[in-house]
Every structure is written in C-alpha cells, then in structure tokens.
Amino acid sequence: MATVTETIQEVHNDFALTLEMAKDEGKKVVGCLCSYSPTELILAAGAIPVGLCGSTQEPITKAEEILSPDQCPKVKATYGRAIAGTCPIFPLADCVIAETTCDGRKKMYELLEREVPMCVMDLPQKPDTSAALDHWIEEVRKAKTYLEQQLGVTITDDNLREAIAKGNRRRKLITNLYYCRIHNPGPINGLEFINTMTKLQYYIDIDNHLETLEQFYSSLQEQIDKKVHAHSANQPRILWTGLGNSLGCSKVLELVEECGGVVVCQEGCGGVTRSEDQIILMEDEDPIVSIAKRYLRVTCACMTPNNQRFDDLTRLCDEFKIDGVIDLAWQFCQPFEIESYRVKELVKDTLDLPFLHIVTDYSQSDTEQLRIRVEGFMEQIATRKRHDRRN
Amino acid sequence: MxxxxxxxxxxxxxxxxxxxxxxxxxxxxxxxxxxxxxxxxxxxxxxxxxxxxxxxxxxxxxxxxxxxxxxxxxxxxxxxxxxxxxxxxxxxxxxxxPEIRMVIDIGGQDSKVIQLDENGSMVDFIMNDKCAAGTGKFLEMVARKLETDLENLSDIHFESEQPCAINSMCVVFVETEIISLLARGESAANIVSGVNWAFANRIGNMARRLGIKEQYVLTGGVAKNRGLKDALNQYLGVPFAPxxxxxxxxxxxxxxxxxxxxx
Missing domain, CATH: 3.30.420.40 (ATPase, nucleotide binding domain)
Structure with a gap:
C-alpha cells in the first residue's frame, strides 16, 4: 500500500481530466453535496455522480467575499469551490442535486444556484414520522423528473432497479473495507484509509469502480492473511465520529496518528454508517419508495431526534474494540455541536470510554493547540489501559 | 537544600x-x-x-x-x-x-480543567476553544486598556460597588465593550470586577461541563488574580484547596x- 503522498488537489486534477474525456464522449455529470443525495437516480440516468462538497481551506477566502466568516468551513468551502475558479471538477457538473440539511447549507444553496443548475430537495427533519417519508418520496420523485428533464433522458423502473443493485454492491464493498480495520493490529492506518477512500469516491464508470473497490479489499485481505500490520496492537484504537473524515480537512485525524493513536473506525459524515445501510428492494415496491426510505435513514445531526446514531456508536465501539472516541464538529456547525453533548453522555457515562470533543475549522492555525488536546487524550487513554491491566 | x-x-x-x-x-x-x-x-x-x-x-x-x-x-x-x-x-x-481531584489551570493562551485520580493520573480534561477568551492574555489586554497592570487589576476588583455586566469574552470585542463602558463613566473597579465575573462564569461553566470534583485547586499565572479567584469561588460555591x-x-x-x- 502506498503512503499518503498525493494531495487532494492532485486527486481533483487527475479526476477532472478523465471526467472531461467522459464528457467529450457525451456523458453527463451530476454533482452531489451530501450523503442524502440519492446517487441511484443519477446512475439510473446514465450519468456520473460526483461529490462536490468542499473539504479544503483554499476556496474559503473567496467564499468570504460573499458569505460571512461566521459560517461553517464546509459551507464556505463548498460555495468557494464553485466561485473561486480553482476547482477543476465543479465546472464539469451539468447540474447538482442538493438537500435542505442544515441552515447554512440550504441558505448557501440559494446563492450556489446562480452558478449551476440545481435541484434542492426538501429533506424532512423528523424522519421517524410517516408524513416525513411520504414527503420525501415525493421529493425523490421530483428529483428523478428533474434529472430526466435536465439530462434529456428517461429513467425507467428497470434502470432504477439496476442502479440500486449496483449502489448496494458499492455500499457492501465499502462496508467490507471499513470492517477490515476490525482486526487488531490492522492492515491500514486511518489516514491512509481515508486517503484511498477519498480517491476512490471519484469514478467515471460504476462497474470499473466496483472492481477497484474489490481490488482494494483483496489487497487489505491479503495483508490481514499475511499478518502485514500498519500499526501495533497496543496503539490506542480511536473511533472517529462527527465530521472531518475526508482528505483535505483531515488535520486532526493526522494529529491523532502522529500522537500514536490509530483511527480504526469512522462514524458520521463519510463514515461506515453511511455505507452499511442498504436499499431494501422489494419486488412489489416502487423503487423510488425503496430509495427514499434508505436515504431518509442517514444519521446526520440535522435530523431530530437522531437516535440511530447513538445505537450505531454503541455497537461500533464494541465491534471495533475502541479505546477512545473523538467527536469533531466544524466551527459554527450547530447540529453536530449541540448533538455532541449527547454523544459525550453516551461515550463517557454509558460506555465508560475516554471522550474528546474538538471544534475547529479547515485552517492550520490551531494545530499546536489541538496537538496538546490530542496528545493529552492519548495520555488519558494510556493511563486507562494501564489501570485496566492492573485490575 | x-x-x-x-x-x-x-x-x-x-x-x-x-x-x-x-x-x-x-x-x-x-x-x-x-x-x-x-x-x-x-x-x-x-x-x-x-x-x-x-x-x-x-x-x-x-x-x-x-x-x-x-x-x-x-x-x-x-x-x-x-x-x-x-x-x-x-x-x-x-x-x-493527594486528595486533589481537579485542577483548573488558567494559562497565558489557554485554560483547562483536569480531573485526576489518587495516583496523580489525568483521567479527563476539557480545554477552551482556540482563542484568548478565558486566558491570561485576555486579562493582559483588559489591564492595558485600563492603563494599569495585572497586580493592580487584582486589587481594584474588591473596590467595585456594582460590577458591570460584561458580555464579550473575546479580546477584540471586550476592548470595544470597555471603551463603551468608560465612555458611559463607569469606574475602572466596576469594569474590572465585571470582567472577572464574566471570566469566572466562563471558566466555571467549563468546569461544570466536565463535572466538579472536590478537592480542587486553581493554577496558572491567572490564579494570582485574587479578584478572579474570589469570583470563581463564589460562582462555583466551593473554595479552592490551598x-x-x-x-x-x-x-x-x-x-x-x-x-x-x-x-
């Protein structure tokens, strides 16, 4: 396995080149901004889904010409990516599917719509109610119609069923990859894992993509079988929750591994819970309904209450034999910041595990301050492990 | 020796x-x-x-x-x-x-609350966000704005008759707030005492978020500010151990x- 050498910028540049070639051949590109985007609709339309969420500091300065600095870095970076002219991928999107998740995003979308054709789906935020599902099903249907009109195609039920099968296959493979790290010691460190996953999320052809995921999985399996370890068995095993799970905004994750920890499980934005939940496709059910049900179950903090996240955290801490939990919220992200209190209650009081909450942004300005916390957290875990060994 | x-x-x-x-x-x-x-x-x-x-x-x-x-x-x-x-x-x-179970440390650029066990092992902690709010630097700025020093800041706290309500804990904004208060004719003592109370609330809430464990001590350069120490003691309701x-x-x-x- 190669070490982390490629920057996110290089990943974007490389992908933009292949994407341009695909477009020359008549392929359409649809941008997605969040885990709530039903990518199966895009696949069923024969188009290429591309994640356009901002994960780097660079476009933020440009975005702050329009947005106030007191917005979360994700909102600013995503908008900046569209207007700064530095992202090679963004201009290639024929249209974008987005959702009314948090306030910052949905208000930013009003401005983003000026840059690219957009379909903003109205995401209900009390997902457990039946009215919410009915409404969301209609929104998914509207998004399908939008794509048909925008891309000049017809999406049939068969197209949808095929896309669902591939989407499920994709999620299954990604979940398997996450679970390779259940081993202690494991075959790959957290940073290298998110580096590879960030690269792999960009694909032109879904079938090739599935094959690449298979290959990555085989290579990790081989390392597991041959007992080739990326870390030792006594390094603190960290579960990562909340935000900050992708290359470009991975500074805290890097610090954790620099300070001797290893991030073995990610829950939250871009984490394992975004892949393990499958679309349950029943023969007699409208595939739009099946898709809608699955995407309404995504456990972002914009939902209330977001109870499934806590059940998932409990299970994952046990499965991955976690020594400590780090919960990261971006500055000015109200949903994750407030929900963090409940995460703390669960982790510290119920699971009795060390817990560290971090609020930061994409800049490097606070790296040394963060290092003290992370290093202190590792000391706290080491003390706990010594104590547990004694008892 | x-x-x-x-x-x-x-x-x-x-x-x-x-x-x-x-x-x-x-x-x-x-x-x-x-x-x-x-x-x-x-x-x-x-x-x-x-x-x-x-x-x-x-x-x-x-x-x-x-x-x-x-x-x-x-x-x-x-x-x-x-x-x-x-x-x-x-x-x-x-x-x-060895009876101490909690340390509130207010340093030059950060503040922290630390819980410890009977062996002196740190078992949990919480730190302030990445800015000067609730740190020594914040008090240095207040002293400078009031044309005094940290030592005097500590003393004049006790001369206050009615502490001002200070809302801002940001070094940049509190400066503006102090200018407004001075313009309204507030005494330096009332401003200083107001600042200490606001400071104590912030640090006190941080300690409560982690959970107060007795006995506890106050450390760091800012612990020398008797006004703040007094306000923090009153806010938390339990005196610091010597x-x-x-x-x-x-x-x-x-x-x-x-x-x-x-x-």
Missing part, C-alpha cells in the same frame, strides 16, 4: 507567556524559576534550567532525568521525555496534596514529579 551530593529531577514547562522550571531532589525539596518565554523557547528553557541548577549549585550532570512540558515542549531538545501539561498539572497537584506553591509552577512541578517517577 543541603550541600551533600544529590540526584536531581527537573521539570520545565515552556508556556506561551512564561517558561517555568522546577528542580526536585530525592527528598522532595523543590526550587523553581520563571522567565518570560520570549521568542526563543529553547534558549529560555536553557536559561530557567540554569537558574534552578544555580540555586542548588549543581550542573546538568547531576540531573538524573528531565521532563519537558507546555506549549513549547517540542523545542526542549535536552529533555529526556516530553508530556503534555495536562498530565503534568495532575501530577503536580497530586504531589502537593496550593502552597506559586500557582504558576504547578505544571513544571508535575514534570519534575514525572522525572522523579521515571528515573
């Missing part, structure tokens, strides 16, 4: 504003030194190291183990090991009084204790 040949254990805490050294001998006697950190952390650390060695007439060779801590710990090339000040504050407080040493050297003491335990 006796004159016979001894082994020494040193802790150096290179903080953002001041660098502190504590030297312990194998009987637990301590000497200490403090210097402003300045721009060259490594050089300042060597100087405070020299200061404490000078006080016991020893050379670096007499030192069995040296632990570096604080924000500038990575610059301490001569340290045998480094550890965060979070762990060191726990060890320092435990050395002074520390018995300069509150500024607790981190360095913890590092020296670790040096003693590590050797």
């Amino acid at each position: 006796t004159q016979k040949k001894k082994h020494y254990f040193v802790g150096i805490d290179a903080g953002s504003r001041t660098t502190k050294a504590v030297l312990l001998d194998d009987e637990g006697n301590l000497v200490s030194a403090i210097r402003p950190t300045g721009i060259n952390v490594g050089a300042t650390a060597e100087e405070v190291f020299g200061d404490v060695l000078g006080q016991v007439d020893a050379t670096p060779r007499d030192v069995k183990y040296l632990v570096g801590t604080g924000y500038g710990r990575v610059s301490l090339e001569f340290a045998d090991t480094t550890v965060t000040e979070l762990s060191c504050h726990a060890l320092g407080a435990n050395f002074i009084n 520390l018995g040493i300069d509150p500024q050297i607790n981190g360095a003491l913890g590092a020296a204790v670790l040096a003693l335990r590590s050797s």
